[in-house]
Amino acid sequence: MIVGYATGEARQPPLRPNFDRRIKLEFHGARITSDGGLLAYRELDDALGLTDVAITQLLDGRRGKNTRHQLGGLLRQSVFGRLAGYEDVNDAGRLARDPAMRAIVDRAGFDRAAASSSQMGRFETEWLATDVNLEALTDLSGTWIDRVHERKQPRTIMLDMDSSESPTHGEQEGAVWNGHFGCTCYHPVFLFNHFGDLERCLLRPGNAHCAEDWRLVLEPVVARYRARGTALYFRADAAFAKPEIYELLEAEGIRYAIRRCNT
Numbered sequence: 001m002i003v004g005y006a007t008g009e010a011r012q013p014p015l016r017p018n019f020d021r022r023i024k025l026e027f028h029g030a031r032i033t034s035d036g037g038l039l040a041y042r043e044l045d046d047a048l049g050l051t052d053v054a055i056t057q058l059l060d061g062r063r064g065k066n067t068r069h070q071l072g073g074l075l076r077q078s079v080f081g082r083l084a085g086y087e088d089v090n091d092a093g094r095l096a097r098d099p100a101m102r103a104i105v106d107r108a109g110f111d112r113a114a115a116s117s118s119q120m121g122r123f124e125t126e127w128l129a130t131d132v133n134l135e136a137l138t139d140l141s142g143t144w145i146d147r148v149h150e151r152k153q154p155r156t157i158m159l160d161m162d163s164s165e166s167p168t169h170g171e172q173e174g175a176v177w178n179g180h181f182g183c184t185c186y187h188p189v190f191l192f193n194h195f196g197d198l199e200r201c202l203l204r205p206g207n208a209h210c211a212e213d214w215r216l217v218l219e220p221v222v223a224r225y226r227a228r229g230t231a232l233y234f235r236a237d238a239a240f241a242k243p244e245i246y247e248l249l250e251a252e253g254i255r256y257a258i259r260r261c262n263t
Contacts (some may be wrong), residue, residue: 019067033099040100054072057140074120139220142200160191160193163188168186175206186204186206214245237258
């Protein structure tokens with residue numbers, strides 16, 4: 001029988017997960033985390049090598065020996081922080097001391113803090129924002145999806161294209177009032193597959209038409225799957241009922257369902 005001591009320290013032996021014997025689960029009121037579930041995602045990251053393949057495509061623009069945090073750790077902190085629901089780097093100061101985040105960032109350094117808010121800010125707005133890294137990030141979703149499909153290649157893929165608003169605050173470059181959404185925003189376009197995975201996306205000004213620059217999103221994904229011999233299907237709403245989209249899909253032999261515009 002296991003007895004809990006809600007107001008004191010644990011009196012039972014710690015629980016140890018099978019995937020990493022160095023991680024133990026105990027109740028200590030002074031050392032707790034609300035993000036323990038991220039450790040399972042970290043194990044999936046290791047199994048598929050997602051971060052490893054990402055850092056081979058990103059350019060680390062830092063110079064000199066004053067690089068306390070490795071590129072892979074910074075990328076994990078950025079991605080896993082969003083996965084846990086932290087929308088920006090404002091919480092990085094607290095997360096830097098969080099035991100789950102420390103384990104996610106660097107398994108060899110449980111006792112070292114993760115990156116601070118200022119360090120994460122420089123990483124995301126300076127190092128990742130270079131033209132080379134932005135291009136690599138644009139292709140990264142597809143690279144990760146291909147890594148997963150290497151284990152079990154699907155016979156067919158349904159692609160779903162749509163746009164959405166991303167409201168902004170303050171003076172953000174490219175943020176424009178959009179009368180349809182009734183807010184100042186960006187108007188990105190997304191391409192998902194039927195598994196819910198983001199194949200590719202493009203950030204656009206708030207006044208961009210729903211289908212603007214669709215080729216930059218759709219064509220690279222079609223080319224990627226063409227090389228793998230995967231059968232494709234495509235669906236979209238009336239905003240993408242454009243003759244040039246029909247022509248591309250028919251030339252590629254892709255069956256599609258696009259809602260007609262009412263005229």
